[in-house]
Amino acid sequence: xxxxxxxxxxxxxxxxxxxxxxxxxxxxxxxxxxxxxxxxxxxxxxxxxxxxxxxxxxxxxxxxxxxxxxxxxxxxxxxxxxx
Numbered sequence: 001x002x003x004x005x006x007x008x009x010x011x012x013x014x015x016x017x018x019x020x021x022x023x024x025x026x027x028x029x030x031x032x033x034x035x036x037x038x039x040x041x042x043x044x045x046x047x048x049x050x051x052x053x054x055x056x057x058x059x060x061x062x063x064x065x066x067x068x069x070x071x072x073x074x075x076x077x078x079x080x081x082x083x
Contacts, residue, residue, distance in 0.1 A: 024050050031055075 027034045031053030039045040057074060 029049040033052040034050040035046050035048050037046045
């Protein structure tokens with residue numbers, strides 16, 4: 001399982017404004033995507049301007065987190081999802 005985060009910005013129609021360089025720096029610092037789109041429901045209008053840092057979580061750490069933090073029903077949902 002690879003994890004990452006995203007920041008999604010909706011660009012106003014007829015706007016050529018681009019996200020600020022400060023936003024780009026912060027996104028890179030926190031490892032999240034910055035996606036700009038004129039029509040969020042239309043994938044073709046998406047422009048990924050900063051790509052998230054992808055990480056491969058430690059399997060043992062992930063298992064520990066799941067076993068301690070999630071309810072039995074949430075664990076069952078995860079099991080169903082990965083099968």
